[in-house]
Amino acid sequence: MAARSAAAQSPDPLIVEPQPWAQGLGDGVDVTPYGLPIRFEQDVVRRNVPWLTADTISSINFTPIHALDGTITPQGCAFERHHSGAIELSKQDYRLMVNGLVDRPLVFTYADLERFPRENHVYFCECAANSGMEWAGAQLNGAQFTHGMIHNMEYTGVPLRLLLEEAGYDPAGKWVYVEGADASSNGRSIPMDKALDDVLVAFKANGEALRKEHGYPVRLVVPGWEGNLWVKWLRRIEVTDAPVESREETSKYTDTLADGSSRKWTWAMDAKSVITAPSPQSPVPHEAGPLVITGLAWSGRGAITRVDVSTDGGASWQTARLAQKGTPMALSRFYLDVQWDGTEMLLQSRAMDDTGYVQPTKTQLRAVRGLNSVYHNNGIQTWWLHADGSVENVEVS
Amino acid sequence: MAARSAAAQSPDPLIVEPQPWAQGLGDGVDVTPYGLPIRFEQDVVRRNVPWLTADTISSINFTPIHALDGTITPQGCAFERHHSGAIELSKQDYRLMVNGLVDRPLVFTYADLERFPRENHVYFCECAANSGMEWAGAQLNGAQFTHGMIHNMEYTGVPLRLLLEEAGYDPAGKWVYVEGADASSNGRSIPMDKALDDVLVAFKANGEALRKEHGYPVRLVVPGWEGNLWVKWLRRIEVTDAPVESREETSKYTDTLADGSSRKWTWAMDAKSVITAPSPQSPVPHEAGPLVITGLAWSGRGAITRVDVSTDGGASWQTARLAQKGTPMALSRFYLDVQWDGTEMLLQSRAMDDTGYVQPTKTQLRAVRGLNSVYHNNGIQTWWLHADGSVENVEVS
Amino acid sequence: APFGLGRAALPEEIAAWDVDVLPDGRGLPEGQGNVLTGEAIFTDKCAACHGDFAEGRGNWPALAGGQDMLADADPVKTVGSYWPHLSTSFDYIRRSMPYGDAGTLTADEVYALVAYILYSNDLVAEEFTLSKNNFAAVQMPNADGFLRDDRDTMELPRWQVAPCMEDCKESVNVTMRALSLDVTPKDAAPATVPQQTPVANVEPASEP
Amino acid sequence: APFGLGRAALPEEIAAWDVDVLPDGRGLPEGQGNVLTGEAIFTDKCAACHGDFAEGRGNWPALAGGQDMLADADPVKTVGSYWPHLSTSFDYIRRSMPYGDAGTLTADEVYALVAYILYSNDLVAEEFTLSKNNFAAVQMPNADGFLRDDRDTMELPRWQVAPCMEDCKESVNVTMRALSLDVTPKDAAPATVPQQTPVANVEPASEP
Numbered sequence A, B: 001m002a003a004r005s006a007a008a009q010s011p012d013p014l015i016v017e018p019q020p021w022a023q024g025l026g027d028g029v030d031v032t033p034y035g036l037p038i039r040f041e042q043d044v045v046r047r048n049v050p051w052l053t054a055d056t057i058s059s060i061n062f063t064p065i066h067a068l069d070g071t072i073t074p075q076g077c078a079f080e081r082h083h084s085g086a087i088e089l090s091k092q093d094y095r096l097m098v099n100g101l102v103d104r105p106l107v108f109t110y111a112d113l114e115r116f117p118r119e120n121h122v123y124f125c126e127c128a129a130n131s132g133m134e135w136a137g138a139q140l141n142g143a144q145f146t147h148g149m150i151h152n153m154e155y156t157g158v159p160l161r162l163l164l165e166e167a168g169y170d171p172a173g174k175w176v177y178v179e180g181a182d183a184s185s186n187g188r189s190i191p192m193d194k195a196l197d198d199v200l201v202a203f204k205a206n207g208e209a210l211r212k213e214h215g216y217p218v219r220l221v222v223p224g225w226e227g228n229l230w231v232k233w234l235r236r237i238e239v240t241d242a243p244v245e246s247r248e249e250t251s252k253y254t255d256t257l258a259d260g261s262s263r264k265w266t267w268a269m270d271a272k273s274v275i276t277a278p279s280p281q282s283p284v285p286h287e288a289g290p291l292v293i294t295g296l297a298w299s300g301r302g303a304i305t306r307v308d309v310s311t312d313g314g315a316s317w318q319t320a321r322l323a324q325k326g327t328p329m330a331l332s333r334f335y336l337d338v339q340w341d342g343t344e345m346l347l348q349s350r351a352m353d354d355t356g357y358v359q360p361t362k363t364q365l366r367a368v369r370g371l372n373s374v375y376h377n378n379g380i381q382t383w384w385l386h387a388d389g390s391v392e393n394v395e396v397s
Numbered sequence C, D: 001a002p003f004g005l006g007r008a009a010l011p012e013e014i015a016a017w018d019v020d021v022l023p024d025g026r027g028l029p030e031g032q033g034n035v036l037t038g039e040a041i042f043t044d045k046c047a048a049c050h051g052d053f054a055e056g057r058g059n060w061p062a063l064a065g066g067q068d069m070l071a072d073a074d075p076v077k078t079v080g081s082y083w084p085h086l087s088t089s090f091d092y093i094r095r096s097m098p099y100g101d102a103g104t105l106t107a108d109e110v111y112a113l114v115a116y117i118l119y120s121n122d123l124v125a126e127e128f129t130l131s132k133n134n135f136a137a138v139q140m141p142n143a144d145g146f147l148r149d150d151r152d153t154m155e156l157p158r159w160q161v162a163p164c165m166e167d168c169k170e171s172v173n174v175t176m177r178a179l180s181l182d183v184t185p186k187d188a189a190p191a192t193v194p195q196q197t198p199v200a201n202v203e204p205a206s207e208p
């Protein structure tokens, strides 16, 4: 164990001198009707990677997971992915159509939706491309960039099932096609079983209205499944007998294997985890001694049951502490409280879910999928913590 | 049941005409590194009541609970209560002292705190004065004003117990005095049992740093107990053999009964609930037919187990649906999905917790406490819903 | 200690922050001050908010008056009428007042201000000098006015009962309406409210 | 219907929004367009981003090329090399392109553009005219290239096993370092990073 820091040589002026905040008056309760983070936290923001896409409008940014703790993601810094930009659509201008293989094609206003029974659930939303840049190897030096295409919010919405029942869906309709009001429309086909199971037509996240960039006023929530299915600015739901095979489910969000064939309909997000601190953007600011290793774990197939942490690049593992019992399709926070000896470590985390799935290594994944994947990289991440406290993104044998 | 709205006479231009949001491009991912609500939601903000206090600096504002759903309160609109304003205190300037009946008086930096084991919990924070203006009768026309001195967040922090153990607290110290770095210091005495039980020294709320107005960088979290104990900008923790009987625990936050004697140390927040919609600021925008009645329930003594709703001013009750199983000292959301016949209703909700406590009526409360109370008004709230959909705050016999 | 974190607090540091004063007088600094000195300081630094005689001004707190009315409707609660311990005044004034310039008063000034507030409450004579030594001797009128939270015995047995579900009331009448009081901030009022007759008179309650 | 909410959708409304085109051609409007017409429109409205020959420009997507290289390293995935159904091009272009001015193309223009993209991919001759009638006859090279998600059978049995806890590896070596690639946005880079030698060459991967 590290020795406690020596007593200060002389009294700390921050304690023994009068300080302005202890003498004067701060802000009144009328100063920020809607508040933002304090200016000292200005680095805790979404960031994008300019070289990744042709422009910022059909692009993505990243949640600053390296600087967050707990499990809830504030909407203000929750990652965004748009295919034709974040549009502005008012509740008054909002319409939702349900058509196709239904008894009664219907149009709903926003106010209509608020009259259906609602549910509340915390779910993660992960872009299928999260960690995608890392298929080629260690590329981006920060958990925000390698694993930040994820957020986790408490959603309030109407079960999609209720809207399908309202229109009288035909049991011959095996698929539900959903699309948004933006120019991309981002159409996706969802099997009817999932649509009737746990999909929500959501209008609130973390208690308040969805933000513009997350689909205000209404988005789809598709628990455990890739974020591209979570259609924003939802405008139409069509019951069909076949998938539409839209651009988003053929050209994109398919997974090309080593032999050149490609998987389609890879909806579920595999169990995954990442250490958020220490990490390249969250170096260790202290010497040897007590160190909190923390991170996030999640699974699209159910609840996280266990997370292991390795400090030696996967040679040996210790089971971390889950902050709370895992719940289905939601982020879990884990902690491992260690005594750091001040020497370098190769940090890894490994998630397990209630189906018994154990997060694989990148090597294991590449052995099955080859090297041409873009999406669904849930391989174990390695951070190299150096003796000086700095951390870098590496891969290990 | 209401008849479905008639089909439109002519096609809705919002559907059949091209719309700008479906043609052009929206915002790119670099537009809002940290986002705010869309402009259409500009009414969903904290509000204060100017006549309530001499100035806005020692004052309170109110969470817009009438417009929120789910249970998490976004930090940006979570109520504030300051005694000398919201101060700006950086992590670099932050110091926390533990002294008094301890083996080793200690000073911690912010970075030191991040090296202790952390916990995560969702808890409500309710000002003891919430609904206080209603002791005198129905006064403020909106759930935001009558019940909005509450918020509910996921906190990340270090158990206070660990800091007390670090300093080596003397078992003879039956109390812990806590105070903040602002000019008010807002000192409070907490019994050692509670301090060792579930109190957190918290630095994150809903995943990110505490906001300035909620005590950045460090505040106390005292689950289930009145908000005044949740000291912001926490600077000192002293183990004592007796309560300090500070201004905040004698002049304020005491409860004067009918005979002129006053209760002190009324820490726990009694079980309580309120219908958030319909409510005066959330009138019913539609005719007869399906109507969602929703609200919040909480208890400082444990978890909410049940909420009943009355539509006839308390003559009869129906058990509402809890969105999720209640958890200790956290908000629960309830829903009652009704078929409104379009006539007036007197809406009430009644919370029950896992101690078997049933939320009393205001009449029952006044019978025990008299008419001079300021704090701890957990009486059943009545909203009068009129046939035109408007709602007002009333009391009933 | 299990973690070895933090550093030892220096005595000067503890002295700087550990300034609380307990009901038994522990924590009081050396010093003294009399009513007339206190009056002068009060006029200079306090009266703008609290009134010349500590009687309060507008919505700013009254520090004097209100004695023997705690059982009446809307009692005025002041240092004199309500506060059980004199230590609380010394502690609070020293650390938090004057509002906007806290922590600037010397110990002697605080003794003098507390003496003046006692005088304004008719609790000491004009000649009175307050000091560390005679602090404990001052009698506070409401010293015995506080009892420990007794909700567990007084209230819980009443409320921990099976809730009524049907025929809970003979009749229900509206007895009070917030609209007739009209104190809700206007910008937050609902768009349309019905026109109806006031039912009862109500009043703003005190601050949170 | 249980709730009676919403209103009947009018046929014109359904027609306006229900424009998806399925692989079997359902949803195609009447119309036609040939390669040369398509080339002219493409040059005018598309080539600025996608290149004169639909070969892509900078980071903007290529729509042609890449055939027969899906099993090679870093395959170029285009309408010609990758897309299994021609319907997808019609559907997507009609609703979403040109980027910034979506929904402005007539059915005939979309047929012509799709014909031109087929031509750019060497899948039809310069004289080709695409119409609703011959749409289904076009062969897409990668039509059989997709299989249904088989992770349940291919992967889950491998990963649903007891995790190793001790002596899981003989040795551990760093094989790749992001720092040597240096593609992390600079404003987000950590304050201090150690100076060390690159270990391996890595490359930016494709867009999310």
Ligand code: HEC
Pocket (backbone or CB within 6 Å): B054, B058, B059, B083, B084, B184, B247, B251, B252, C042, C045, C046, C047, C048, C049, C050, C060, C061, C062, C063, C077, C078, C079, C089, C092, C093, C097, C098, C099, C100, C113
């Ligand atoms: C600019 C206005 C202002 C000035 C000047 C001021 N005060 Fe105050 N005082 C306040 C306010 C506001 C409060 C209530 C603060 C709060 O809500 O926590 C208060 C509270 C008090 C209280 C506690 C009242 C109670 O009932 O709890 C005392 C005692 C007090 N002041 C004494 C003084 C003294 C002595 C001075 C001068 C040395 C002084 N004040 C100067 C504004 C002022």
Ligand code: HEC
Pocket (backbone or CB within 6 Å): A054, A058, A059, A083, A084, A184, A247, A251, A252, D042, D045, D046, D047, D048, D049, D050, D060, D061, D062, D063, D077, D078, D079, D089, D092, D093, D097, D098, D099, D100, D113
């Ligand atoms: C201003 C730039 C721009 C113009 C002009 C433009 N496009 Fe695009 N196009 C894009 C972008 C950006 C995307 C990718 C959008 C996304 O990420 O969802 C795209 C995607 C496409 C795709 C799908 C590519 C794939 O691999 O999935 C097709 C097909 C396409 N465009 C055809 C056209 C046609 C035909 C036109 C002209 C009528 C056109 N585009 C004009 C920018 C443009």
Ligand SMILES: [Ca+2]
Pocket (backbone or CB within 6 Å): A284, A285, A286, A287, A387, A388, A389
């Ligand atoms: Ca170091």
Ligand SMILES: [Ca+2]
Pocket (backbone or CB within 6 Å): B285, B286, B287, B387, B388, B389
């Ligand atoms: Ca009406």
Ligand SMILES: [Ca+2]
Pocket (backbone or CB within 6 Å): B238, C018, C019, C020, C027
């Ligand atoms: Ca002390």
Ligand SMILES: [Ca+2]
Pocket (backbone or CB within 6 Å): B136, B371, B372, C073, C074, C205
């Ligand atoms: Ca009163």
Ligand SMILES: [Ca+2]
Pocket (backbone or CB within 6 Å): A238, D018, D019, D020, D027
């Ligand atoms: Ca269709």
Ligand SMILES: [Ca+2]
Pocket (backbone or CB within 6 Å): A136, A371, A372, D073, D074, D205
């Ligand atoms: Ca590659």
Ligand SMILES: [Co+2]
Pocket (backbone or CB within 6 Å): A128, A226, A253, A254, A265, A266, A267, A375, A376
């Ligand atoms: Co997929």
Ligand SMILES: [Co+2]
Pocket (backbone or CB within 6 Å): B128, B226, B253, B254, B265, B266, B267, B375, B376
């Ligand atoms: Co209390």
